[in-house]
Amino acid sequence: MKILVINSGSSSIKYKLFHLPRRKFVLKGIIEHIGEKGSSVQDHYSGLSLILKKIPAVDLIGHRVVHGAQVFKEPVIINETVIRKIRQCCAIAPLHNPANLAGILACKKLLPGVTQVAIFDTAFHQTIPDFAYIYGLPYKYYKSLGIRKYGFHGTSHQYVAHEAARILNKPISQLKIITCHLGNGCSITAVNKGKSVDTSMGFTPLEGLVMGTRCGDIDPALVTYIMRRKAMDIAKVEEVLNKESGLIGISGLSNDMRELSTRAHSHERARLAIEVFVYRIKKYIGAYTAILEGCDAVVFTAGIGENQPDIRRNICRGLFSHLKKKPRVLVIPTDEEFMIALLAHRLMQGGK
Numbered sequence: 001m002k003i004l005v006i007n008s009g010s011s012s013i014k015y016k017l018f019h020l021p022r023r024k025f026v027l028k029g030i031i032e033h034i035g036e037k038g039s040s041v042q043d044h045y046s047g048l049s050l051i052l053k054k055i056p057a058v059d060l061i062g063h064r065v066v067h068g069a070q071v072f073k074e075p076v077i078i079n080e081t082v083i084r085k086i087r088q089c090c091a092i093a094p095l096h097n098p099a100n101l102a103g104i105l106a107c108k109k110l111l112p113g114v115t116q117v118a119i120f121d122t123a124f125h126q127t128i129p130d131f132a133y134i135y136g137l138p139y140k141y142y143k144s145l146g147i148r149k150y151g152f153h154g155t156s157h158q159y160v161a162h163e164a165a166r167i168l169n170k171p172i173s174q175l176k177i178i179t180c181h182l183g184n185g186c187s188i189t190a191v192n193k194g195k196s197v198d199t200s201m202g203f204t205p206l207e208g209l210v211m212g213t214r215c216g217d218i219d220p221a222l223v224t225y226i227m228r229r230k231a232m233d234i235a236k237v238e239e240v241l242n243k244e245s246g247l248i249g250i251s252g253l254s255n256d257m258r259e260l261s262t263r264a265h266s267h268e269r270a271r272l273a274i275e276v277f278v279y280r281i282k283k284y285i286g287a288y289t290a291i292l293e294g295c296d297a298v299v300f301t302a303g304i305g306e307n308q309p310d311i312r313r314n315i316c317r318g319l320f321s322h323l324k325k326k327p328r329v330l331v332i333p334t335d336e337e338f339m340i341a342l343l344a345h346r347l348m349q350g351g352k
């Protein structure tokens with residue numbers, strides 16, 4: 001079965017084609033600058049038309065959808081009801097879901113006879129228990145606005161956790177795994193018996209670890225304090241927290257960990273940014289080891305996790321010195337698109 005995986009963003013569409021169950025990767029590509037001034041690709045429909053010209057006929061399409069709220073706990077076959085519900089989720093994911101939906105609608109028009117499946121970044125984290133996803137806010141906001149921890153990067157955490165079990169040659173149902181997705185966006189997940197039981201990102205991807213440009217955990221009172229002191233409006237403070245903080249905010253140099261690592265010996269704030277980054281991850285791994293009541297493996301993945309041994313070494317230094325049985329530390333390249341293809345294929349085979 002030929003499965004096309006679509007990751008439709010606001011100005012780009014990434015695609016990958018797989019053959020399953022042979023687990024064979026066929027081709028990949030990206031269309032960029034969609035809708036931008038001077039671009040020849042004006043919308044997602046034209047972008048997808050270009051993609052479909054480059055690939056052979058497909059049997060199934062798997063779409064990455066960022067936010068499934070509490071509605072989508074599993075991959076689903078896309079129909080009118082699903083489209084309506086994904087549209088409803090746009091309210092809490094205004095930056096991502098509209099672009100994902102644009103990709104779905106374009107495929108529906110261009111390939112009306114082909115089954116489409118939606119795979120949600122949040123779905124893997126729907127097993128997190130209420131005491132871990134409820135914030136210490138008035139409960140009515142959870143009921144009326146859906147305010148709770150959702151978590152993201154779910155497909156990546158799920159993929160590397162399963163790969164870890166395969167490498168350790170044990171059923172995932174017997175393992176406690178901590179997965180660290182360290183890219184530009186960073187998140188960490190506690191996986192117990194194959195299920196996510198806590199994760200560092202929250203209602204939005206801003207919570208948790210210090211990231212390339214996002215601040216991660218801060219004192220929430222700082223938001224209004226900074227707004228008052230700097231006379232900032234809501235849009236500006238959101239921009240500061242999402243785009244001007246994290247590694248770039250602390251270092252004043254770059255959000256790129258490669259550059260910071262090269263400069264750390266001579267640039268004081270590059271060194272500091274890396275230390276803050278590493279410290280936060282270490283703290284979360286410690287906390288997740290406690291809630292899992294042990295840990296069999298720590299997995300590193302994504303740009304920094306896969307490629308920067310110095311960062312991994314600093315995170316792991318002394319981390320488990322108190323444990324009798326030390327967890328295995330694994331580096332596993334993530335493949336979210338392959339996981340999407342796998343989940344879409346599995347759904348068509350009746351969930352096995």
Ligand code: ADP
Nearest residue numbers: 182183184185255256257258302303304307308
């Ligand atoms: P994104 O969240 O944008 O997918 P990536 O997973 O590509 O991010 O990770 C980007 C981060 O990984 C950057 O901080 C970059 O410096 C770091 N990195 C380190 N080594 C590499 C490498 N060989 N290739 C890509 N990114 C790397």
